[in-house]
Amino acid sequence: MLENKKIVLGITGSIAAYKSCLLVRLLIKKGAEVQVVMTPAAKEFITPLTLSTLTQKPVVSEFFDRRDGSWHSHVSLGLWADAMVIAPASASTIGKMANGIADNMLITTYLSMKQNAMTEGKSKVPVFVAPAMDLDMYAHPSTQVNLRKLADYGNHIIEPGTGFLASSLEGKGRMEEPEKIVEVLERYFAGQQQLAGKKVLITAGPTYEKIDPVRFIGNYSSGKMGFALAEVCAEHGAEVTLVSGPVTLQTPHPAIKRIDVESAAEMYEAASKHFPKADITILSAAVADFTPLVTADKKIKRKGDSLKLELQPTQDIAAALGAVKKDGQVLVGFALETDNELCNAREKMERKNFDLIVLNSLQDKGAGFRVDTNKVTVIDRKGGLTAFDVKPKKQVAEDIVLCIEKLKAEN
Numbered sequence: 001m002l003e004n005k006k007i008v009l010g011i012t013g014s015i016a017a018y019k020s021c022l023l024v025r026l027l028i029k030k031g032a033e034v035q036v037v038m039t040p041a042a043k044e045f046i047t048p049l050t051l052s053t054l055t056q057k058p059v060v061s062e063f064f065d066r067r068d069g070s071w072h073s074h075v076s077l078g079l080w081a082d083a084m085v086i087a088p089a090s091a092s093t094i095g096k097m098a099n100g101i102a103d104n105m106l107i108t109t110y111l112s113m114k115q116n117a118m119t120e121g122k123s124k125v126p127v128f129v130a131p132a133m134d135l136d137m138y139a140h141p142s143t144q145v146n147l148r149k150l151a152d153y154g155n156h157i158i159e160p161g162t163g164f165l166a167s168s169l170e171g172k173g174r175m176e177e178p179e180k181i182v183e184v185l186e187r188y189f190a191g192q193q194q195l196a197g198k199k200v201l202i203t204a205g206p207t208y209e210k211i212d213p214v215r216f217i218g219n220y221s222s223g224k225m226g227f228a229l230a231e232v233c234a235e236h237g238a239e240v241t242l243v244s245g246p247v248t249l250q251t252p253h254p255a256i257k258r259i260d261v262e263s264a265a266e267m268y269e270a271a272s273k274h275f276p277k278a279d280i281t282i283l284s285a286a287v288a289d290f291t292p293l294v295t296a297d298k299k300i301k302r303k304g305d306s307l308k309l310e311l312q313p314t315q316d317i318a319a320a321l322g323a324v325k326k327d328g329q330v331l332v333g334f335a336l337e338t339d340n341e342l343c344n345a346r347e348k349m350e351r352k353n354f355d356l357i358v359l360n361s362l363q364d365k366g367a368g369f370r371v372d373t374n375k376v377t378v379i380d381r382k383g384g385l386t387a388f389d390v391k392p393k394k395q396v397a398e399d400i401v402l403c404i405e406k407l408k409a410e411n
Helices: 013-028 040-044 047-057 073-080 091-098 105-118 134-140 141-152 176-189 225-234 264-277 317-324 339-354 393-410
Strands: 006-011 031-040 083-088 127-133 159-164 168-174 199-204 209-212 215-216 239-244 256-260 280-283 290-292 311-313 330-338 357-359 377-380 385-386
Touching: 006 073, 006 105, 013 031, 013 047, 013 083, 013 176, 013 225, 031 040, 031 047, 031 073, 040 339, 040 357, 073 199, 083 105, 083 176, 091 105, 091 127, 091 141, 091 317, 127 141, 127 280, 134 141, 134 357, 141 339, 176 317, 199 225, 199 264, 215 290, 225 239, 225 280, 225 393, 239 264, 256 393, 264 280, 264 317, 280 393, 311 357, 317 330, 330 339, 330 393, 339 377, 357 393, 377 393
Parallel strands: 006 031, 006 083, 083 127, 199 239, 199 280, 239 256, 280 330, 330 357
Antiparallel strands: 159 168, 209 215, 290 311, 357 377, 377 385
């Protein structure tokens, strides 16, 4: 999958830079062409001579060559690359990437790569970030905020491992091993066109059911799972229609068409309109089950000791789409359960005519609403069950999409 791929490898000032030699060798053995870009601090850990010998290319570190004044074009590197890998990525570099602080060649190359990815008519250049630092640095809130920013921008975060660190402490912060990083790249390029030509419909986020002009019934859904699924499907070549409830998330990928709605009725209308042409539909939105029978046209004033609010059921989007699903269409649902999880999920799958159902439980730490991770189990109609560990939602989305692709291939 890496044959003839052009990879920009960014190396930063971390003791894990010694692993970059092995990473270069593995990439080249897979047939990739590698161009190393180093930060000045990285040269304190590993020499440019070593890396240029391995890659057969001069290492780029400064904006221009001090010997002859020739300019190193970060824009050209961004246009040349099929992917950028930053391994190791130090806390400093992660912070600069997240906040656009372009004070070295690596960051300007990264920013150029992202700009090129967003140019209309050009395919997205993926950026993979492999953090490496001491456990307290990795766990610090600022580092976690910066990593979430990078993920929201569409970057792929390769989670660090847990083990013995250079500080002699033990914990999470070790850069993932080079072999694993290569596997991540191979999986990405293998799946890049698995959904080429397919139309994917995804619902995401909460719905708001108005009580009056200033109040509503809602839920805690952030939309992060659905947006991650949209991003992964687009990266795999699909044309994605994303119907989203009220969220603050962005959709940077040009293959995602976003439709913003507020209420369950609006989401039902949009989903029903686009469902007939969808090859795959993923219903990850947390749609309200009930809506006020009457919506006040003015703010309800506080009177007395209680307020009675009469509710009526909303349209069941999943059941409605499942009832008209045609042969060849794949319908994927979600189940968030608090008890009898597997039994309830299987019953919901049958009742709503899903082909797959993704179960997550509020009993699992790191799963549910308003967090950046999730833990899911994917269940199919034949009784198959695949359970995954807690992962960032982008990686969870990769797992789910791979299950969908496998189902499509079998049918």
